[in-house]
Amino acid sequence: MNVEANGITEIISMSALHININNNAIGSSNSSVLSGNNIFARNNNLTDFKQIRISPDLVGLYLKTNQISSIPNFTFVSASSLFFLELDDNHLIDIQPLAFIGLKDVVRLSLNRNRLVYLPAGVFSHIEQLSFLRLSGNPLKYISNQQFSGVLARIGGYTGIDLSSIPLLNTSIEVLRDLKNIEYLSLHQSFSFKKYFIRNTSVQADTTDEFPRLVIFILSSLNLGNQCKELLMKNLEVLDLSNNSFTSIPRYCLPRNSKAYNLDLSDNEIKVISNDSFDKQQQFWMLDLSYNNIISFEFGSLQHQTYLTDLNLEGNQIITLDSGYLTFSLKSVRINFESNPWLCDCDLIKTFLTLPPNEKSMKCFQPAAYAGTSVAELAAADNFSCRPQLCSPPYQTLLSFVGDKVELPCPVRHSTSSNTYWSVTLQELQFSDRDTFPNGVSILPHNALLISNAAKNMTGFYTCWSENEAGQTKFTLKLIVKEKLRENIEDRTNYSTMLVQNWTDNLQCGKGRIKMCGSRQGTIHMNVGVGASRLLAGDNPHP
Template sequence: MYKLSAAIVFIFLFFQNGASDQLCSVRKTENYCVCKRVTSQDESSVVTEADCSRIHLQSVPSQDQLTADLNLLDLSHNEIQELDENKNKLSSRTLQTLILSYNEISSISDKFFSEIPDLRKLILSHNKITTLDNRALFENCQKLTYLDLSFNHINTIQIDVFLPLVQLQFIDLSYNDNALGEWLTQNSDFLTHKLGLSLNISTIKLDNLNLTDLGNLYFVNYTNLKHLSLADNHFQEVPRVPYSVEYLDLSGSDISVLEVKQLSYHSLKTLRLDRMKKLENIHPYAFYNLEALEELSIRNCNNLKEFNELVFGAMFKNMVSKLKRLSLSGNALQHLNITYKYLFRTLDLVDLTDNPWTCDCDLLWLQEVDNLYKSDKIKCTSPTTLNSKKLIDVTERNVPLCYPQKFGKKSHRILISFLSLLVILLASLVAYLIYYAPKWYNNGSRRLGPESPYNVARNDLD
């Protein structure tokens, strides 16, 4: 049975060597770390971890304060201000994961990581780093595969600083100074030939760096890239990315129109287009060429009022699609074509919440879809008689026009109303004739004209 290293603890160790500054303990307190042995994720070995987060450390502890065979050291959420090997040297032949996020680190000396040769994962996010100006910073970190530098204040990076990281698979430079974005896009091969970023990298995150245009050749050499996040930048059209990409996040961009020519990536499995305030139009067949697409998220796009029935191409009753998750929540959608019924029935999840739906005859087919996410949160906005009413609670009495078998078609009801009015008019006419005609007849027929044989004057002449 698979066991997560963070959850399965089978031996607690209490490290005591008599030193007054010993930090390891079997129970976490304000001044002590929790040191423990756990099974590795692949259950192939036992590793030692030290959780030293949130204990108000102001410097990195030494190896003597911890344990000799440490594999993971978590120093997050402390008050560490600098990484200097002359003041707080960290030396370990076994340490593979070092977490330093949520501190106040502003500087790193060039030799600080030099005596951690087996380091694989380094997290420095949410600090105050402004520059990576030491070319030798990662010189002895050839085994590093994961590097997180997000949420700092980095504006420049030393040329070739990443060159020693030949095995790097993941890098996150998101949410740094906007100047970093301008600096990174000086030319199309900046990542490769300036920073020395490995061409074998599989994940790059460049969110919120004020990027506007990367050019068609920016990622051209990264043919192994699988996961690319470019969220919260200012792209006005979908940037050119490698055909190897399987995950693409363009949320928060300034894109207003999506066209099929911008999205022709046959390997793409996940596409996120959330929070795009300017998105107004998705052309027919826009997602038609995304043959491997499994998840599509278009959420909180306030100006998106239509989701065309042909964005995936023509849909039919027995269609087969790889798409499994579709989220369209928080947009301005009012209508959805019934042809989506064929697609929705094949999906694992459909999220249509928080849209101003018009609950008319053309939308009631959604009541037949049983895999809607939080279906009780899908509410009507119009007509006004159904405002805020849950779609699943709309009945035939709320929309009688949609149930001709019970209430008749609208055209039939109009005809019946017209005929009823005509009958009333005819009945009124008949009643009028019956009531007033005898009086008119009696008065008129008793008037004797001069030619009448009953005229008294005529008879006297005879």
């Protein structure tokens, strides 16, 4: 019988195999007794069990969100067939020691979010088949050492306990040891258990007691920092370490030599994922790193992950994809890149085009012209403009001589939409082509800067800027002008001019038989002869 959500306040007669009166207003004034095999009376105004026929035929009793405040002794003495008892979100403040006598077959008992401060010792020992107990959100101050001894030890069933969000004043290690054979354990935000899972304390060694059967372990919101002990769990399938103030991957406490499992490290403060962040023996099916502060993710860190299917990087601070992604071997992994402040430049667009369709829900954060735009839309747009690209290193140094005619190139791959200009800094003086350059300095049609007659006072920094709606690129050249040597001045002047011309030609995009960039920082000297110009590549020319 189903009369759910009808505003009913009183039932005259109700007897059926399955009764659903959820979301009504039935309370203590009801004159009828509810009778059936399964009674669903959630979200009503029941204050006790007087309106429920507790009989041997009762199999499931679901009374979540009522106003029941007490469970007297022998309440369920006749409920020999009851399997499921749900009493979440009531007003329970008192459970008497013999309240659960008769519940020999109950497998799930749920008492979440009541007002229980105290539990009588051994109160659950009468429930012989109990396999899952939920106590989260109660204001319990104390749990006796033997409270769970012999409980939740059912063989062949899925056993577990939820002790999350309980403000215990103190606990004993014996409480956990009585639970070591369960398969589900939640200690979320129950800080009294924290001391058993951090290193360098007087409590136990630097490894936790082994939980040989544990499958799901919720250890979130305990502020473990970077102090957690190694967790010994060979059969783990889910480990939740979210919201624990980790600033790096806690590889020292993650289980080793375990089968692959799902790891949740969301809502921490991790900034960098490097190639050595994970141990080779730590294998994952799903890895959740969402809502950290990750600014750099090296995909080489996943090179040993042979089982990984899902990676969640949502809500971090990643602006571009590590170049290692292009050679990432696990292309079948589903990756969530949403809600990162993506820099939509050409590098990102090119990498984006390699992503599977289900990983393409990304939006630009910068440059401002594209903020909020779907990266997929930009990648598909014919008019997308990439930030101007250099075809040389961004810094060069050139040694020239007084009287040389020097052409300084702007080695940028220009597009029709780019705007290019020069700025010049000579000691304390600054110029740009929007103002007046020093005498003898001009801009050529192909954007190169021409110095018709080099003088010593032209030593300085020459910067070519190129910008469009996608961003800005600059190339800076440090020009050093020296006096010529007197011997064979004419021959050496011609040779110097020829070298500068060759250097200029090789910095034009699309040319470049000589590679100027090199593979390491430092200074590369091109010595051609006494008095010749010298190119110094790799120096940072900023004053």
